[in-house]
Amino acid sequence: MNNWSWDIFFDAFPMVVQGLGITIGLTIACYVFALIFGFFWTLVKQIPIRPIRWVLSWIMEFIRSTPPLVQLFFIYYAWPMVPVIGVTLDPFTSAVLGLGIHYSTYIGEVYRTGIDSVDKGQWEASRALNFSTGRKWTKIILPQAIPPTIPMLGNYLIIMFKEVPLASTVGVVGILAMANNYGAEHWKYLEPLTIVAILFLVLSYPSALLVNKLERKFNRRFDKKAATGVKSN
Amino acid sequence: MFYFSLQQKGVIIIDAIIEIFPVLLKGVEITVTVLLASIVLGYLTAFVAGFCRLSNNIVLRKLTGIYVEVFRGTSLIVQLFWLYYALPILFGIDIGSNFWAGVLAISLNYGAYMSEIVRGSILSVAKGQTEAATALNMSAFQRMRLVIFPQALRMMLPEFGNYLILMLKSTSLVSLIGMTDILYYGDLLRSSNLSQAPTVYLLVLVFYFILALPLIWLTKKMEKASKKGVAN
Numbered sequence: 001m002n003n004w005s006w007d008i009f010f011d012a013f014p015m016v017v018q019g020l021g022i023t024i025g026l027t028i029a030c031y032v033f034a035l036i037f038g039f040f041w042t043l044v045k046q047i048p049i050r051p052i053r054w055v056l057s058w059i060m061e062f063i064r065s066t067p068p069l070v071q072l073f074f075i076y077y078a079w080p081m082v083p084v085i086g087v088t089l090d091p092f093t094s095a096v097l098g099l100g101i102h103y104s105t106y107i108g109e110v111y112r113t114g115i116d117s118v119d120k121g122q123w124e125a126s127r128a129l130n131f132s133t134g135r136k137w138t139k140i141i142l143p144q145a146i147p148p149t150i151p152m153l154g155n156y157l158i159i160m161f162k163e164v165p166l167a168s169t170v171g172v173v174g175i176l177a178m179a180n181n182y183g184a185e186h187w188k189y190l191e192p193l194t195i196v197a198i199l200f201l202v203l204s205y206p207s208a209l210l211v212n213k214l215e216r217k218f219n220r221r222f223d224k225k226a227a228t229g230v231k232s233n
Numbered sequence: 234m235f236y237f238s239l240q241q242k243g244v245i246i247i248d249a250i251i252e253i254f255p256v257l258l259k260g261v262e263i264t265v266t267v268l269l270a271s272i273v274l275g276y277l278t279a280f281v282a283g284f285c286r287l288s289n290n291i292v293l294r295k296l297t298g299i300y301v302e303v304f305r306g307t308s309l310i311v312q313l314f315w316l317y318y319a320l321p322i323l324f325g326i327d328i329g330s331n332f333w334a335g336v337l338a339i340s341l342n343y344g345a346y347m348s349e350i351v352r353g354s355i356l357s358v359a360k361g362q363t364e365a366a367t368a369l370n371m372s373a374f375q376r377m378r379l380v381i382f383p384q385a386l387r388m389m390l391p392e393f394g395n396y397l398i399l400m401l402k403s404t405s406l407v408s409l410i411g412m413t414d415i416l417y418y419g420d421l422l423r424s425s426n427l428s429q430a431p432t433v434y435l436l437v438l439v440f441y442f443i444l445a446l447p448l449i450w451l452t453k454k455m456e457k458a459s460k461k462g463v464a465n
Contacts, residue, residue, distance in 0.1 A: 065445035
C-alpha cells in the first residue's frame with residue numbers, strides 16, 4: 001500500500017468530479033431515450049403480420065445480444081460513412097443513441113412483463129363492460145401494469161449509470177475520461193481511478209437500496225391485494 | 234446505368250467482406266478464450282460467494298457482502314481499468330497480463346451478480362424440504378448436497394443463461410486494454426480505411442451474434458429444464 005498518495009487523491013478529486021455532471025446527464029438522456037424507444041419493441045410483438053414481426057424480433061435479438069460498445073462505435077465511427085442516410089453525430093448524441101437503443105430492447109421487455117402481469121379476467125371484464133380502447137388502457141390495464149414495472153425500471157436506471165462510462169471511448173468527457181486524462185497527464189492512474197470507483201459506489205449503492213425498498217413496497221401491496229381478493233371471493 | 238452502378242457497389246461490398254472476414258477471424262480465438270475463462274471463473278466465484286454469504290460465520294458473511302456490493306455498485310469498465318492500471322501500482326504486483334486483468338474483471342463483476350442468484354435460489358427452496366430432510370436424520374451437508382442444492386440449481390439455470398450472453402457482450406471491453414479480440418481487429422481495419430467502417434462494424438456485430446446464438450439456444454434449454462421438477 002506504499003504507493004498510495006493522499007496528495008494526489010485530493011489533487012485529482014476536483015477534476016474527476018467535474019466529469020460527474022456529464023456522466024449523470026448522459027445517464028438521464030440515455031434512460032429517457034430507452035424509455036420512449038422501449039415502447040416500440042413492446043409493440044413489435046403485437047404486429048399481426050408474421051414476416052414483419054419475425055424480422056423485427058430478430059433485429060431486437062440481434063441488438064440485445066451484441067456488445068453495446070460495438071454498437072456505440074458503429075454509430076459514432078461508421079454511421080457518417082453510410083451512404084445516403086449517414087450523418088455525423090457528436091459523441092454525446094451517439095452515446096445517447098447507441099446505449100439508448102441497446103437498453104430500449106430490455107426496457108421493452110419490462111413493459112411487456114408489466115402488461116402480461118395484468119390478470120386475463122381484467123381484459124375480459126373491460127370488454128364485457130364495453131369499455132373503449134382508450135378507457136380500457138387508461139382506467140384498467142395501465143394502472144395495474146405500471147406499478148410492478150417501477151422497481152425493474154429503477155434497476156435499469158442504475159445499470160445505465162454503470163454502463164455510461166463506455167461513452168468515454170468515443171470521447172464523451174465524463175467521469176472516467178476525466179480520470180484517464182488525469183492519469184495520462186501525471187502518470188498516476190491509481191488515485192483518479194479509485195475516486196471514480198468510490199463515486200460510483202456512493203451514488204449507486206443508495207439507489208440500489210431505494211430500488212429494493214420500492215420492490216418490497218410494491219410486492220407487499222400486490223400480496224395484500226391478492227389476499228383481499230381471495231377473501232372477498 | 235443505375236443497375237450497373239448498383240451491381241458494382243454490390244461487388245465492392247462483397248470484396249470488402251472477403252477482405253475483412255479473415256482479419257476479424259483472427260480475433261475470435263481471444264474473444265472465445267476470454268469468454269470461456271470468464272464463464273468458468275465467474276460461476277466459480279458466484280458459487281463460492283453465494284455460499285459464503287449464507288455461512289454462519291459473520292466475518293465471512295460480511296466480507297463477501299462487501300465484495301458483492303463493491304462489484305455490483307461500480308461499473309465493469311471502471312473495474313477493468315482499475316485492475317489493469319491501478320492494482321499493479323497499489324500493491325506493487327503485476328497481474329502479469331491484460332488477459333488476466335480482463336478475465337478477473339469480468340468474472341469478479343458477474344460473479345458478484347450471480348452470487349445473489351445462488352443465494353436467492355437456495356433461500357427460496359421451500360422450508361418444508363429442509364424440515365423433511367432433517368426429519369430423515371440428514372446432516373447439514375447431506376441436506377444441502379442431496380435435497381436443497383439440486384432444487385436450487387434448477388431455479389438458477391434461466392438467470393445463469395442470461396448472464397452467459399451478458400458475459401459475451403462484456404468481453405468486447407478487453408479490446409480497451411489492448412487485447413487482440415474481434416473488436417480490436419475491427420478498430421484496426423477501421424483506422425486504416427475509414428470508408429469501410431460500416432461494413433467492418435456490422436461484420437463485428439454479426440461475429441458476436443453468431444457467437445451468441447449457441448448461448449441463446451443454451452439459455453432456452455436451461456429455461457425449459459428449470460421449469461420441471463422443483464418442489465414448491
